[in-house]
Amino acid sequence: MEEKVAKREREGAILRAAKKIFAEQGYHEASIDDIIKEADIARGTFYLYYSGKRTIFAAILNLTLEEVNRNIAAISLDSGAPSPVDQVKANVRRVFNLLIADRHIADILFVRALGIDAEAMETLNAFYKKTADLLARALTQGMTIGLLNKCDPQIAAYSIIGSVKEVFLQVILAGEPSPQKIDAVIDEIIRVNLYGFYTRGGLI
Amino acid sequence: MEEKVAKREREGAILRAAKKIFAEQGYHEASIDDIIKEADIARGTFYLYYSGKRTIFAAILNLTLEEVNRNIAAISLDSGAPSPVDQVKANVRRVFNLLIADRHIADILFVRALGIDAEAMETLNAFYKKTADLLARALTQGMTIGLLNKCDPQIAAYSIIGSVKEVFLQVILAGEPSPQKIDAVIDEIIRVNLYGFYTRGGLI
């Protein structure tokens, strides 16, 4: 039993080391050498726990996406629940704070996982699709109860995701933001998406 | 004179071959070997025109961004000009059609150029920043004349860019869309961004 624990710990240690290295250097620049040095293990030991470079990166990517996932809650329309907008805001804030707290996650999701190969692309797209589906369902509900304007929920969902991703990325690239800044940014994204740019009574 | 033309043609042919290869395989997967086979030239000939893999990719990225750039016009508020919204729509439609027409451009911009190295990242970010600045200026003008709601123009600009990028990407990944589909998608993005999701008279 203890051995199992020890084993799992080592596995985790290697994973953390790899995550750090991949986040700092990117997939192709990072070498197994960098990872084993960071994890302070021997070359062969690495292959005892992970079958290769591609494999450990996939594990990291999946774990990272799961962590993000755990911070996204479906919108509840229960009478006791907070307003949908507040629920969306809370989701966005949790994910943003996660990315800020662990810069490696942001690096891997927004920079390092891109352009590696078809499989990584697939994993990422599947995640975004799942998130988009969640959002699209919420949008559809909103439309049904007349809270939201009519729109194509799929397109709208991806539009929102893109909007949030790009702003997050820019804020993160700009450096560590203060909690106030984060709140302000989130409010702004939400407002822009909810109300759009046109003044009410706009003509179009 | 003719020689110069022939030389430039060959340079172009190599560039096109490389563009295709990079789009299909990504930067790291692609080898000089793949490129020269596609271009049907000898190994040494490649180095006669480009000093290396990184160099030709940079050339492709820059040319691609320039081509996108040429399809984005600043919004004019002249009395004779189309409505700002129509101008924005026209911009989006031109870029979208460009990406559809040359699938390689889309692949390189949205997938292959990402995560290569700091320099490519820099180039891309500079492009998006320039585009965002253009947008932010237009948004500020719109706010000044009371056409648009008050917002943080920087954040709003990146929000729009992210929204458009993500939707484009998904549409392109889904396969070749019909012109009608394209128009519908563009209308949808524009509408969502202009009016937001909330029904007028929304409470929030």
Add this chain to the structure above:
Amino acid sequence: MEEKVAKREREGAILRAAKKIFAEQGYHEASIDDIIKEADIARGTFYLYYSGKRTIFAAILNLTLEEVNRNIAAISLDSGAPSPVDQVKANVRRVFNLLIADRHIADILFVRALGIDAEAMETLNAFYKKTADLLARALTQGMTIGLLNKCDPQIAAYSIIGSVKEVFLQVILAGEPSPQKIDAVIDEIIRVNLYGFYTRGGLI
């Protein structure tokens, strides 16, 4: 402990293989391929021990010069020591025998190390300068005690070195000499340098 020994052995084996190859083919003609075939190791193994072609050649050159160096003793004027002439003879004989015993050393020093690059040139010149300085000091002492004629010790030292080098080279190029032949040659060089060509009572 044993591993260290094994590792050092392999390092030595690679060095010997490279020495042979360089001696036979010269620096530029030799390829890493030739060396690894001779050493019967894989390509990567070579780079595990030496960082490149230039590096291993430098190692060989330095080791070779050190070996020659170890066979050259400073001339002692102690009362119990052999006559200076005998000491010089002993030095020359040791170095000559070293070159005869390991033909590769002679090839590398007299042929292969020449004209490679500025660094190799520098290394060789430094060695000859050191040897010349040793000789010049001995010559100066000889002049001081009236044993030797007055001369410019620097020029005389290089003259002796050149004389010995050239005769060694020719003897080695001519094929393996017998011990008698070696002794005769050494006697001849020493005599020529000590007494010169002119008959005593020469006029000049």
Add this chain to the structure above:
Amino acid sequence: MEEKVAKREREGAILRAAKKIFAEQGYHEASIDDIIKEADIARGTFYLYYSGKRTIFAAILNLTLEEVNRNIAAISLDSGAPSPVDQVKANVRRVFNLLIADRHIADILFVRALGIDAEAMETLNAFYKKTADLLARALTQGMTIGLLNKCDPQIAAYSIIGSVKEVFLQVILAGEPSPQKIDAVIDEIIRVNLYGFYTRGGLI
């Protein structure tokens, strides 16, 4: 006829350019590119006059050796001739001045021609052998008439050549010497070789 002259001129110009490049960079470092740029001709033109890199280097080496050769006169024992020692001195002085005047010659003979390949080695050795034979003959004559001590003329000849070569090389490496310096060095080499190091009446 004129064409032939023009052709020969161009051939000479290419040769001079190559000589400069080889002297400055060495055989392997020098590229055909360097040579044609120095000669200001096109790539193909080079091959019109010389069949390759190796060929033009051989031509340069041979011409250089011929030039040195022209400055070495056989020792005459005619009654009207200067003393043999003066004739030897004159030979040495002419060659030395040639090397000083055209630094490229010295570089090629003493540094750049070494270690290239068996053929260049052969050419050089043939030259030194010829010179040694000349010297050996003179030494034999000197011994016959009782002017010189008994010695092995072959060994003695190479000893002298080595002595002169090494001192020349060191003087040239040290930088441009004044005519006085040159004379002093030549006197010193001659004296050392003629009289040796031992004081007369030395015991050995």
Add this chain to the structure above:
DNA sequence: TATGAATGAGAATTCATTCAT
């Protein structure tokens, strides 16, 4: 389990030489 020496396929790049114009 742990180690780390060994492996070798693969990649980028160079440059002497050729040849069509």
Add this chain to the structure above:
DNA sequence: TATGAATGAATTCTCATTCAT
């Protein structure tokens, strides 16, 4: 004769992975 674009064999070096201890 002159040109210079094109060629491709050859070479060095890297690094993910294996395997004997």
